[in-house]
Amino acid sequence: MRETNRVRAMPDAPLLSAESLTKFYGPRLGCADVSFDLHEGEVLAVVGESGSGKSTLLSLLSTELAPSRGAVRYRMRDGSVRDLNALTEAERRFLLRTDWGFVRQDAREGLRMGVSAGANVGERLMAVGDRHYGRIRATALDWLGRVEIEAARIDDTPQSFSGGMRQRLQIARNLVTRPRLVFMDEPTSGLDVSVQARLLDLIRGLVAELGLAVVIVTHDLAVARLLSHRIMVMRQGRVIETGLTDQVLDDPREAYTQLLVSSVLAA
Amino acid sequence: MSAATGYSFAYLDEQTKRMIRRAILKAIAVPGYQVPFASREMPMPYGWGTGGVQVTASIIGPDDVLKVIDQGSDDTTNAVSIRKFFARTAGVATTTKTREATVIQTRHRIPEAKLGEHQILVYQVPIPEPLRFLEPRETETRRLHALADYGLMHVKLYEDIARHGHIATTYAYPAEVAGRYVMDPSPIPKFDNPKMDMCEALQLFGAGREKRIYAVPPCTRVRSLDFEDHPFTVQSFREPCALCAATGVYLDEVVLDDRGGRMFVCSDTDFCEERRADGHRGHLLGEAPAAIAGEAGDA
Structure with missing residues (x-):
């Protein structure tokens, strides 16, 4: 089912693309050099331990924070590609509550x-x-x-x-x-397991039905596996591994990802 | 300098009046926009009309005739003391007759008589921000106004309908001015909202504690917010005024005894007195206590 989805809803131009996004909080690094493309109907999971820069990345993508360096481009409903940090406040708000x-x-x-x-x-x-x-x-x-x-x-x-x-x-x-794009920040954490399962099921159904593109930040690899097509593993503000979700989780390349996968699945 | 008192004309010093006039001019230029101003301490507590008094003091001249009403009435404490304040500090003529007044300061009502272009209506405003109870942050409400982002206002009206089956906001009913800014018309009953629309008089709103002035210039569109399928309506009353038999005016309910007796009388006392002087007779005029019926009561 996941495969057919991806084939069905993917025109050539990406919906959202991040180009070497970097954010410093004073001297401290939030996240560095994050680049990726997200296509329509695609679900991207961002995983990593707390403090790895996941939430910073999400704030940068959703224009809640301005990047220190880099840009986020978005293909608007009218087909034009805009740099999100160049939007006026009115346009930004309109985007936030419509698309x-x-x-x-x-x-x-x-x-x-x-x-x-x-x-x-x-x-x-x-x-x-x-x-x-x-x-x-x-x-x-x-x-x-x-x-x-x-x-x-x-x-x-x-x-x-x-x-x-x-x-x-x-x-x-x-x-x-x-909307065409939804950001999710740990949507299932803090819920008990059975409620979590129902919610995941619901999200998965809606994402498939509406052809949503989703960027989901989670520390729960099971959630990433269930919902996402692609996965990005972050550590200390940098993306250390990226790829198809199944591939990365079944056969992690980086030592840190291996650690992450083994510690979660052991539970 | 008003010789009798030693105060500046109309109490405020000239610099302050200039500052307030500048704010007023800006408010008139941008209808419905809340202009911040450096509100002064007045010899009265906040909530007693310090904003309205400062606006009045800044615009009143020696030739003006001042009327002050509180809830439509000329003879309540607040109205009487503000009227006396200006009679003393500015030496201006005062009146209770709406038609004779050139400046009318009001709390919670708009007079029933139609206002003309030679008149200015000054409102006392407790909370100028219509979005305040929905969005507590001033930085955010300012941004919402700047972007004309008024969906939130309709959320409140939606809640009213969902809970009560109709829009239950009956006073301080939000209105859009000149197709742009949404304002709080001060706690006037929504019955008075239509009077603001295309009103020939200049309408000025002063909020002393909140330090804001806003305005509706003469002949400006003022539209009360509503839903297509729940249009704006005003209150209606089943009986006419018990003293002057007026209909289609805003009535106050007066409890007469402890056995459920009550009467409905005009909230605008001047309007009611004028009608009685013209010979209109309500069904309770003969027996109503003299205190309520006023001087026409013994007729």
């Missing part, structure tokens, strides 16, 4: 905890100009259904949701505008 999604590790950061689930899902629609209550609500209901949240909970705030439900709501909120 992109960002699923955070802590759902409280990605959701508005004080407003209902329906409004959380509807917010992006209203932000891009939808002014029809009935339509917004119908769309919200549809999306709650797709992420397996009961319709009856639409007017409850995420405060009353379990961790897994919050994470699913966050996904619905991000996908409602049909």
Whole structure:
């Protein structure tokens, strides 16, 4: 299934390309010389231990941080390729809430905890100009259904949701505008194993169904194996190994990757 | 210098007035935009109209006629003391008649009578930022205004409909000015929102504690936010005013006794008195306590 996906949704030009992205925090290195291309419908996992620069990389890609060096180029919906750091603030925000999604590790950061689930899902629609209550609500209901949240909970705030439900709501909120690229920062950590499995299953289904391109940051190699096509292993701010997920995980080349794989799979 | 008091004309020194006038001019040039200004300490506590008083002090001249209302009424503490303050520090004529006034400072209401181009309406504003309760960071709300990013405002209205079946915001109802900035019209009932649209009078908003001034120039479009399938509506009242029989005006509910007796009277006292002087009679006018009915009550 994974193979057919990749063949189906990959035009020639990359959707996102990073060119020698480097970020220094003062004298300390965040990440250095990261380059890669991401095509439509492709899922890239970034793995590594904490402090390896994964989150810095994700912030650079999603324009939350400006790089010290290097560039991120993105193919917009109209086909033009733009340097993301040259976008105006208005363009950047528009991109963030239409063509992109960002699923955070802590759902409280990605959701508005004080407003209902329906409004959380509807917010992006209203932000891009939808002014029809009935339509917004119908769309919200549809999306709650797709992420397996009961319709009856639409007017409850995420405060009353379990961790897994919050994470699913966050996904619905991000996908409602049909983005082409979604960033995920440890979306399943902090959930217990059975909830994690259901969530992964859901993400995998939606990614395949919508042909999403995803950059997923995780320390959990099992998550990377399940979701991603390609994998990038980071250590001390640098990419030390990259390749097809199965290949890298089954036959790691670098000593550090071997260590990583052996320590996780031993558990 | 006002000879009688030893204060500058209208209390504020000339430098301060200049600074505030500059802010006002900028506010008029960019309708609905909140202009920061160096709000001064006034001889009254915050929340009692320090913003409105500073705006009034900066625009009032010796020939002006001042009216001050609080919740539509000319004779509440806040209105009386501000009116006296300017009578004393500026020596200006004061009035309770909307038609005679050239400057009207108001808290929580817009007069029922239509305002004209010779008049200026000054609002006292507690919280000028319409997005404040949705987004607590000032840096972020400023950016949202700059980018006209008002989806959040509709999230609030969505929540209202989801919870109450209709938009339950009844005062301080957000409105878009001149097709650009969304403003908080101060805590006026939403009943008054339509009066701001294409109003011939200049409307100035002063927030003393929050140090912001904004404006709606004369004959400017002011559109209350809503949804296509839940359009903006104003409050309606089942009965007319019990004293002057007016309909289509904003009414206050007055509790009469401890047995559930109540009456609805015009919140705009000047409007009500004028109608009674013209011979309009509400059904309770004869028996209402004189204190409520005012001087026309004994007629």
